[in-house]
Amino acid sequence: MRYSAFQVLKNALTGNTGWKPVWRNPEPKKAYDVVIVGGGGHGLATAYYLAKTYGVQNIAVLEKGYLGGGNVGRNTTVVRANYLLDGNLEFYSKSLEMWETLSQELNYNVMLSQRGVLMLGHSDGQMEALARRGNANLATGDDAVLMGLDELRAFTPYLDFDNGRFPVKGGLLQRTGGTARHDAVAWGYARGADLHGVDLIQNCEVTGFRIENGAIKGVETSRGYIGAGKVGMAVAGRSSQLAEMAGMRLPIESHVLQAFVTEGLKPLINTVISFGMGHFYISQSDKGGLVYGGDIDGYNSYSQRGNLPMVEHVAEAGMALMPMLGRARQLRSWGGIMDMSMDGAPIIDTTPVDGLFLNGGWCYGGFKATPASGAAFAHLMATGQHADYAAKFRLNRFETGHLLDDEGTGPRPNRH
Ligand SMILES: Cc1cc2nc3c(=O)[nH]c(=O)nc-3n(C[C@H](O)[C@H](O)[C@H](O)COP(=O)(O)OP(=O)(O)OC[C@H]3O[C@@H](n4cnc5c(N)ncnc54)[C@H](O)[C@@H]3O)c2cc1C
Numbered sequence: 001m002r003y004s005a006f007q008v009l010k011n012a013l014t015g016n017t018g019w020k021p022v023w024r025n026p027e028p029k030k031a032y033d034v035v036i037v038g039g040g041g042h043g044l045a046t047a048y049y050l051a052k053t054y055g056v057q058n059i060a061v062l063e064k065g066y067l068g069g070g071n072v073g074r075n076t077t078v079v080r081a082n083y084l085l086d087g088n089l090e091f092y093s094k095s096l097e098m099w100e101t102l103s104q105e106l107n108y109n110v111m112l113s114q115r116g117v118l119m120l121g122h123s124d125g126q127m128e129a130l131a132r133r134g135n136a137n138l139a140t141g142d143d144a145v146l147m148g149l150d151e152l153r154a155f156t157p158y159l160d161f162d163n164g165r166f167p168v169k170g171g172l173l174q175r176t177g178g179t180a181r182h183d184a185v186a187w188g189y190a191r192g193a194d195l196h197g198v199d200l201i202q203n204c205e206v207t208g209f210r211i212e213n214g215a216i217k218g219v220e221t222s223r224g225y226i227g228a229g230k231v232g233m234a235v236a237g238r239s240s241q242l243a244e245m246a247g248m249r250l251p252i253e254s255h256v257l258q259a260f261v262t263e264g265l266k267p268l269i270n271t272v273i274s275f276g277m278g279h280f281y282i283s284q285s286d287k288g289g290l291v292y293g294g295d296i297d298g299y300n301s302y303s304q305r306g307n308l309p310m311v312e313h314v315a316e317a318g319m320a321l322m323p324m325l326g327r328a329r330q331l332r333s334w335g336g337i338m339d340m341s342m343d344g345a346p347i348i349d350t351t352p353v354d355g356l357f358l359n360g361g362w363c364y365g366g367f368k369a370t371p372a373s374g375a376a377f378a379h380l381m382a383t384g385q386h387a388d389y390a391a392k393f394r395l396n397r398f399e400t401g402h403l404l405d406d407e408g409t410g411p412r413p414n415r416h
Contacts, residue, residue, distance in 0.1 A: 003107050022187060023067075023194035028201050031227030032060045034381065035219055036234055037206045037242060039063025041072035041182075041367065042359050043234035044189035044200075045374020046381070048106075051196035053375070054382035059198045062221060064205035068186030071236050074304075074336035075367040076259045076293050078272050078283065080117040080177035081142045084133045087392030087404045088345060089140045094389040095372035096142070096176060102371055108188030110180045111286070116271040117177030118147075118156065120321075122166045126276050130172040137174065145173045156273065159321060166277040166320055178272060179283055185370055209246045215354035232357045232381055237302070237337025239360035246353055250360070251342040251398045253413045255296040256335045257364050258306030260314065262328040264288030273321070280317030290328060292318060296338055296364065298414050306335040338364050344416030345404035348376050348386070348393040357381050358395065363416050 001020055011018045036043045039061050050056040081096035083089050103109050121127040134144035148170050161168045208220035218227035235242050237254045265288050274281035282292040294314035297307055318325045341361030351358050359377045376390035409415035
């Protein structure tokens with residue numbers, strides 16, 4: 001069914017009895033041309049573009065839990081293209097361009113809200129770094145506005161500009177950045193993939209790979225063996241575990257990242273703001289909750305829940321920026337498992353096993369990457385060629401030293 005104003009009206013008049021399930025719930029077949037492991041944003045988007053753009057007919061997405069139960073439904077929904085380095089610049093620029101038409105593409109409202117993303121500067125050195133970043137964004141064709149103090153006081157009057165330790169000096173605003181509704185992205189891609197014939201198989205955990213003479217033959221799963229011509233891994237925080245089943249060791253560590261939301265408040269925060277003197281960022285959801293987060297918990301874990309020291313750290317950073325936050329009651333917090341790569345940038349590449357492909361290392365920035373990642377991974381799996389906008393996300397950069405360390409923090413996954 002194509003969603004439209006007409007359908008909404010028709011169903012309103014007929015007791016909403018005409019809506020159909022958004023995707024089928026098929027039994028797995030014995031074999032597929034392509035199997036994607038992981039029903040998160042990246043896996044679902046890859047399946048969608050493989051079917052739609054490249055006409056691949058016989059595809060399955062295998063998800064060990066339920067669709068969207070991973071990071072795609074746990075993130076803080078920030079979408080932006082204000083990176084610094086070649087490689088990241090063109091990729092996130094492409095992704096933001098795709099976000100702008102994604103609701104139309106999927107015929108599903110992903111609620112993109114281009115309310116802007118503001119990075120704050122608290123010292124002259126930071127303001128210079130922000131100017132450099134803004135120039136890189138402008139040179140890529142993206143927007144960037146360097147704001148001085150007066151302009152910023154008018155734009156975000158509720159910040160504590162004169163905080164004795166971290167006075168705010170200015171900021172870099174990307175007006176086209178903002179937020180999108182995370183679970184709608186999972187559902188929209190799932191629906192789109194299903195409409196193109198992709199089998200979405202939930203409660204199906206991949207437990208091993210069958211590899212013969214260096215080539216992939218299929219996957220062992222909790223629901224039996226499934227043959228496959230090609231297999232794409234898109235399991236985010238579980239990337240290292242899955243790759244190990246294929247005999248590979250990845251330059252990726254898994255860490256927990258938490259997020260928090262307050263009770264619903266009247267409209268207060270007009271943009272997405274990131275603090276420059278600590279890892280803290282905040283926006284306001286359409287329901288009024290203040291959504292915020294900060295650093296990863298800082299040690300390796302496969303647990304999807306966070307710990308109290310980071311709650312305290314994030315709350316302190318928030319209070320330094322907006323002391324009024326102390327009056328808001330926190331409603332919920334949760335965690336997701338991050339696939340932190342050694343340089344903070346992702347991997348979209350082939351592997352030493354013929355027919356086995358890798359999509360991972362998204363750290364805590366993979367939601368904004370979803371459209372371009374799906375398109376680039378589908379391109380690679382269908383054609384064997386790297387998409388030009390994702391050409392630098394190679395696995396061998398960790399051998400050759402061509403790292404994409406946007407944060408400039410060195411080979412420290414816990415710092416990216
Ligand atoms: C708290 C938090 C805040 C974040 N904020 C942002 C943000 O504001 N902006 C941004 O850009 N990014 C953000 N991120 C990062 C972003 O959510 C992730 O980088 C991105 O969602 C990862 O890709 P994915 O959607 O495919 O992952 P997931 O949704 O995690 O998908 C992977 C799937 O693989 C499945 N899987 C794992 N192992 C197996 C197996 N063996 N067999 C079958 N299936 C398996 C999992 O169950 C899961 O559903 C945040 C993440 C978190 C946790």
